[in-house]
Amino acid sequence: MVLSHSRYRFVRFVFRQDVATWIDCHSRAFHFFGGVPETVMLDNLKAGVVSANIYDPIFNRSYGELERHYGFVCDPNKVRTAQHKGRVERSVTIVRQQLLAGRTFKDIEQANIAALHWCRHEIATRVTRTTGHTPWELFTSQEKATLKPLPATDYECAVWQELKVHQDHHVVFQGSYYSVPTPYIGQMVGLRAGKRMVEIYVNNQKIKSHIRCQSRGQWMTDPQDYPTNKQAFLSKDKEYCVQQAQQIGPFTTQFLETILKAPTMIGQRKAQAVLRLAIEHGNARLVSACQRSIAFDNYTYRTLKKILVHKYEEQLYQPVPCVLGHQTSYIRSAHEFVPLQGVSQ
Structure with missing residues (x-):
């Protein structure tokens, strides 16, 4: 960057030209100039x-914010x-000749340190043929006073992307998920990602903001973005379901704790469905049905509901012990194969 009047220069080497x-x-x-042109x-x-x-250039949105x-x-x-930018083009040649030619730098950081020293103490103190003065002289005596003051804080670089809101109420940015209110499902929205925050815009109006995820695969979900019925479902989480089960009975609590071990939506959905069975069939019957289902090591909702519908919980369950002797080759005991009286062989 070269100030037009004084030719005072700022030089920095980079490997990329991204935003x-x-x-x-x-x-x-x-900051090098101490002001803004x-x-x-x-x-x-x-x-x-x-x-x-x-006539009508379209600027990068981040650069427009800058x-x-x-x-x-x-x-x-x-x-x-x-x-049209001859002073900059000329400076590129001067940098190659006076700063880079015949020199070797360990890395780009060392090159940029040398560039700052060259800008401040070498090229700035040489008389420019066009102006007849040194850049530093014109800058300090005339040009610096015309620069605008720097703002209190530097601009926080943001990345903009156009994204589609998926059916699950989320947009995906760099492998992480950010929720958006229901009315915008299926629409294209503008996502602005800063260092700390992610903001979502529609027609230049901000509709949502989230804390930016620091790693891939994270979810930033605001339950208020969902419809009323889904908000009710999400509010009844594992802790809520277990507390409700404890008020019903110990076997119901055991049943729900088992199906909620894995933190999945399926488990949460099934736990809420089990609790609704108490409304239809009563707490006592649900406890008995859970006891019978646990005895058979069966934790499916379909089986539990079938037990209640057919009143299977009223049938006494007594598991038949199976004792295997050291010399027995069969699971069934020998007396089961003894012929009954009056039955022909």
């Missing part, structure tokens, strides 16, 4: 200009017209 790097370079340049003329790279047009945050005006050059 985050582009914005970071602007912030560093403004009125107008920034830039090339038409995608990190700044999404769609180049001599522009508003620092208070400068973005003025893209005409496409493939390098002479």
Whole structure:
């Protein structure tokens, strides 16, 4: 970045030209100058200009936020017209000749330290042929006073994406899930991801915000985004279901604790269905039905309901002991094979 009047330069080496790097370079340049220029003329790279047009360019949304945050005006050059930013183009050649030629740097950090020293103490103190003064002299005596003051805080770089709201009320960003209210299911929304927050917009109006997930596979779900019936379902979680079962009886509690061991929606749905059986058949019968179902090590809802419908819980369950001797080769005992009297062989 080169200040037009004084030719005071800021140079930084980077490996990428993505939005985050582009914005970071602007912030560093403004701090280097100690202020913000009125107008920034830039090339038409995608990190700044999404769609180049001599009359109606479309700016990158993050770069547009940077522009508003620092208070400068973005003025893209005409496409493939390098002479519109001749001071910058000339500086590229000067950097190659005076800073890079014949030098070797250990890494990019060392190169950027050398670049800052070169900008402040070398090229800034050499008389410019066009102006007849050093960049530092013109900058300190005339140009610095015209710069806008820096804002109290730096701009927090944000990433924008257009995403579709899925049927499960969530959008997916970088492998994590963020809930959106029901009316927006199936619509395209704009997601703005900062370092700490994720905000969701429709027609430039913010409709939702979440804390940003720090790893893939996380879910940020606000129950208020669901319809009333689904909110009721989600509020009746494992703790609620177990508390209700304890008021019914010990076998019902054991039954629900077993099916709720795994934290799944299926288990939560089944637990709520089991509790509703007490309304239809009464607490006492549900306890007996759970006792019989547990005895058979059967924890399916269908079986439990069948026991109540057919009143199987009234039948006494006595498991038949099976004792195997050391020399027995069969599971059944020998007396079961003794012929009954009056039965022909």
